[in-house]
Amino acid sequence: MVTSLTEALVVGPGIETHVRRRRRLSFRLGVWLSALLVVFVTVAAVDPSLLASGAPDTINLGHSFIAPSWSHLLGTDPSGRDVYTRVIYGARQSLVIGLLATLIAMVIAIILGVTAGLGGRWVDALINRFLEVLFAFPGLLLAFLFVAIFGTGVVTEVVAVAVGSAPGYARMIRGQVLAVKGSGYVEAAYALGHAPRRVISRQIVPNAMRPLVVLATMGVGQSIVWASSLSFLGLGVAPPSPEWGAMLDAGRDYTLQAWWLEIFPGLAIVLCTLAVTSLGRYFQQKLDGGIGA
Amino acid sequence: MPSLSTKVGLWTRHRMLRRLVGRVAGVVGVLFAVSTLTFLAAHLMPGDPALTILGGAGSHPTRVELLAIDRQYGFDKSLVVQYVTFTGHLLLGNLGTSYILKERVSTIIAQQMGPTFVLTIVSLVLSWVLAVGGTLLTARRNRYTSAFGSGAEIFVAGLPQYWLGIILMVVFAFRLRWFPVEGGTGVAGLVLPALTLAIPLAGFIGQVTRDEFSSVMEQPFVLSARTRGMGDTGVRVRHALRHSILPGITLSGWALGSLFSTAVIVEAVFARQGLGQVLVNAVSQRDIPVVIGVTLLVAVVYVVANLLVDLVYLVADPRLRSAG
Numbered sequence: 001m002v003t004s005l006t007e008a009l010v011v012g013p014g015i016e017t018h019v020r021r022r023r024r025l026s027f028r029l030g031v032w033l034s035a036l037l038v039v040f041v042t043v044a045a046v047d048p049s050l051l052a053s054g055a056p057d058t059i060n061l062g063h064s065f066i067a068p069s070w071s072h073l074l075g076t077d078p079s080g081r082d083v084y085t086r087v088i089y090g091a092r093q094s095l096v097i098g099l100l101a102t103l104i105a106m107v108i109a110i111i112l113g114v115t116a117g118l119g120g121r122w123v124d125a126l127i128n129r130f131l132e133v134l135f136a137f138p139g140l141l142l143a144f145l146f147v148a149i150f151g152t153g154v155v156t157e158v159v160a161v162a163v164g165s166a167p168g169y170a171r172m173i174r175g176q177v178l179a180v181k182g183s184g185y186v187e188a189a190y191a192l193g194h195a196p197r198r199v200i201s202r203q204i205v206p207n208a209m210r211p212l213v214v215l216a217t218m219g220v221g222q223s224i225v226w227a228s229s230l231s232f233l234g235l236g237v238a239p240p241s242p243e244w245g246a247m248l249d250a251g252r253d254y255t256l257q258a259w260w261l262e263i264f265p266g267l268a269i270v271l272c273t274l275a276v277t278s279l280g281r282y283f284q285q286k287l288d289g290g291i292g293a
Numbered sequence: 294m295p296s297l298s299t300k301v302g303l304w305t306r307h308r309m310l311r312r313l314v315g316r317v318a319g320v321v322g323v324l325f326a327v328s329t330l331t332f333l334a335a336h337l338m339p340g341d342p343a344l345t346i347l348g349g350a351g352s353h354p355t356r357v358e359l360l361a362i363d364r365q366y367g368f369d370k371s372l373v374v375q376y377v378t379f380t381g382h383l384l385l386g387n388l389g390t391s392y393i394l395k396e397r398v399s400t401i402i403a404q405q406m407g408p409t410f411v412l413t414i415v416s417l418v419l420s421w422v423l424a425v426g427g428t429l430l431t432a433r434r435n436r437y438t439s440a441f442g443s444g445a446e447i448f449v450a451g452l453p454q455y456w457l458g459i460i461l462m463v464v465f466a467f468r469l470r471w472f473p474v475e476g477g478t479g480v481a482g483l484v485l486p487a488l489t490l491a492i493p494l495a496g497f498i499g500q501v502t503r504d505e506f507s508s509v510m511e512q513p514f515v516l517s518a519r520t521r522g523m524g525d526t527g528v529r530v531r532h533a534l535r536h537s538i539l540p541g542i543t544l545s546g547w548a549l550g551s552l553f554s555t556a557v558i559v560e561a562v563f564a565r566q567g568l569g570q571v572l573v574n575a576v577s578q579r580d581i582p583v584v585i586g587v588t589l590l591v592a593v594v595y596v597v598a599n600l601l602v603d604l605v606y607l608v609a610d611p612r613l614r615s616a617g
Contacts, residue, residue, distance in 0.1 A: 133326040136592040138550040144557070148576040148584040149334055225453045229558055232455050233573050248455065259463045266456035274451050 034275035044091035056089035075260035090242035098224035104162035109169035117177025157236035217280035221273035409567035416490035423495035450496030458562035506537035546602035550595030
């Protein structure tokens, strides 16, 4: 970091490590909280019955619109279903959609990016032009276009989010491949007489993929937000299901009487995204700073 | 020799002009490809557009009715003929007729564009005010203030717009009753939607501005300004701020496009009139001409905004003119 380096030059190394240690401590706390939250969400996604005793779709009209209390932590919805239970059960769908969308986006991006980076001038120019055209659409708009063409539904929602985010990743991967291709150790590998195929599979691709871990982690957060945006607009998962965006959509008409229907599923999305993103940032610092940071 | 310097001046100017022309040509090419891509994508669509026009899957039109529609809209022609017609019409500003509303797409867009445009511009300005204000107040202050500032920026940048919109609506419209709940097209009705769009964006712009601000504050010219006896506020506003908003300006081109598309969500939350409502309805009813029309408009805005940013940069930063 520029700041601490210059400070260190002025006031001496002692202060610098002191500041850094303090910063690391508060940073660590955030990372631990995020990790804890991710574990919690993962447990909810794998086996929701561990965290919630009821069923997400038990209708109990006598218990509709109960404000948050000890018996219903996050209140109940118009049909008397427990919001906490539904949020817990919704984790699976939201998480799976986010993960799948990121995975598909990454696969598309890796194919495009690696081909562009290694394919020579013409291939590179062609793919670059194609990406440039895709960049003319803001990502979310690309997702809308995709839904318009293939209709609403879970599968289109996942692919739409993937298509919307892939161009950005592809460009980054291409840059990464080009950077690695021109680096000293690749040149050295060629100089040692290794076959191009071997250099590509052993040196270029693995090294270009390394920053992807971070990219993918942060991508999951964005995918969850985009997917829930589509559901919220009624263009993705349909309301009876407890997916978080769909819950928000279903609660829209009751915002005035029952604010908890809108606040808590949204909070789930926000916290989940925030946790995933700050873990991504943590990995990034680890990668950038190497052993020292 | 005076002639040498004028020659150099002309030469650089000429070179700048060439770059400029190149950029504009590139943009025209991209927009042409964009329209082709949307056309092809729309024609990959599974299902019969004639059926959509006649009322969707629930209706049972006769073969004769379907054929009549096919002829009226030109679906019976080959893809190439349809493409040429589409492009020709596009060049004349004709975006076709809505399948559902049976109205010209250009008319629909012209009617609904105003509120969305106002919302987008107001949000962009507002987010700049918030970002610059936040940076000036919190960057490079004591540790806790700076930490609070950058933490808030990260948090706010990650907020999904629809949720932020709902929160603002619940707090300020339902509880405090400061602003109308929805629908208002006046200034009061604009406040909450604009804030909803501006706050997350301010987080993004703020992060970039803050980074740059912090590194500029380390520069020798800042130190020399201080030794000349300039106060802290003066240094921040007159020296550091100017440099630190440059990367944010680059972001603004991207921001304008993404604001335009996230405005769709915010308009849905606040039940505001605008292109967003038009687009969401068109997407869910698969009203392809309207989807294409709105998409192309947003793409044009996005690409042109980025072009303008580049041009502003060329004018503002002399270092870029000579480079490559």
